Amino acid sequence: MNMAAQGFAVVQAFEHDVLAGLNAAQKTLPCKYLYDEAGSRLFEEICALEDYYLTRTEADIFARKIDAMAQALGPDVTLIEPGAGNCAKAEPLLQAMYTPAAYLPLDISPEILFAARQRIQQRMPGLPISPAVGDFTSPAVWRELPETAGRKVVFFPGSTIGNFTPEQARSLLGLFADQVQTGDGLLLAADLVKDSVVLERAYHDSNHVTEAFNKNLLHRINRELDGSFNIDAFAHRAFYHRLRRRVEMHLVSLKEQVVEVCGRQFHFAEGETIHTENSHKYTLATLEELLHSTGFQPQQYWTDHQQHYAIYYAEAV
Numbered sequence: 001m002n003m004a005a006q007g008f009a010v011v012q013a014f015e016h017d018v019l020a021g022l023n024a025a026q027k028t029l030p031c032k033y034l035y036d037e038a039g040s041r042l043f044e045e046i047c048a049l050e051d052y053y054l055t056r057t058e059a060d061i062f063a064r065k066i067d068a069m070a071q072a073l074g075p076d077v078t079l080i081e082p083g084a085g086n087c088a089k090a091e092p093l094l095q096a097m098y099t100p101a102a103y104l105p106l107d108i109s110p111e112i113l114f115a116a117r118q119r120i121q122q123r124m125p126g127l128p129i130s131p132a133v134g135d136f137t138s139p140a141v142w143r144e145l146p147e148t149a150g151r152k153v154v155f156f157p158g159s160t161i162g163n164f165t166p167e168q169a170r171s172l173l174g175l176f177a178d179q180v181q182t183g184d185g186l187l188l189a190a191d192l193v194k195d196s197v198v199l200e201r202a203y204h205d206s207n208h209v210t211e212a213f214n215k216n217l218l219h220r221i222n223r224e225l226d227g228s229f230n231i232d233a234f235a236h237r238a239f240y241h242r243l244r245r246r247v248e249m250h251l252v253s254l255k256e257q258v259v260e261v262c263g264r265q266f267h268f269a270e271g272e273t274i275h276t277e278n279s280h281k282y283t284l285a286t287l288e289e290l291l292h293s294t295g296f297q298p299q300q301y302w303t304d305h306q307q308h309y310a311i312y313y314a315e316a317v
Contacts, residue, residue: 031277082136087116153185173294203238211236249277
């Protein structure tokens with residue numbers, strides 16, 4: 001599929017998912033659509049915030065343990081990264097790996113993805129890089145990747161697994177397992193359960209960047225789907241749901257209002273929300289259970305001193 005066709009398919013999926021989500025009893029918008037070009041740049045700002053401990057903690061683990069990770073992955077490996085974004089996390093890993101065979105990033109945002117390919121090719125000119133544009137939760141985009149010889153490792157950092165419900169997470173890792181062979185690997189990062197004050201501050205930062213990130217989705221709908229959202233009539237809300245072990249992000253309607261998208265009208269009551277993102281938190285035990293249930297055998301893991309975050313290396317069985 002060429003880039004124009006890929007882009008058209010992404011737009012079609014966006015329209016379908018937005019209309020279906022706004023028509024649901026609990027209005028919802030898939031979190032993957034937060035990451036257009038503007039959203040991806042806002043998320044990069046979030047990652048640099050003091051309140052957002054996740055990126056800082058993950059980066060510290062990588063800085064201390066990247067050589068051990070490269071040794072676990074082994075030589076001549078093709079690294080596949082679903083949801084690669086700007087590929088900033090894969091680049092140092094690729095540089096630490098022993099003669100990586102290829103890098104195959106997948107992402108829904110073509111602008112960010114192809115800019116990253118150009119950057120990495122300049123720094124690692126001998127490395128074959130083949131991006132695929134699309135939704136990495138769909139088997140279709142995986143079929144766009146070239147066939148490669150030798151071992152493969154799926155690289156899934158950033159605690160992105162937390163954006164999926166437990167059922168969705170099992171399905172997603174099952175999809176990853178379908179793309180690899182016995183002995184191939186998965187390098188998976190996940191945020192761990194901790195004090196709710198720390199969690200909620202990370203998703204409702206004092207600089208209001210997360211608020212801008214969340215509301216950018218409404219800007220995108222207005223721009224791409226002829227929407228009529230009054231951005232100021234919605235508020236950002238994030239809270240930790242203790243029983244579900246997840247942070248939820250919502251956009252709250254501040255008044256009764258009607259919004260039009262693609263010529264269709266959607267009614268909002270005052271206080272009604274659009275659920276835009278989940279961030280599930282794991283324990284080491286529940287993370288290992290997830291890996292076992294999807295065909296991966298944990299080999300080793302690395303964590304920070306406070307056990308706020310974990311990175312697992314597992315192999316397909």
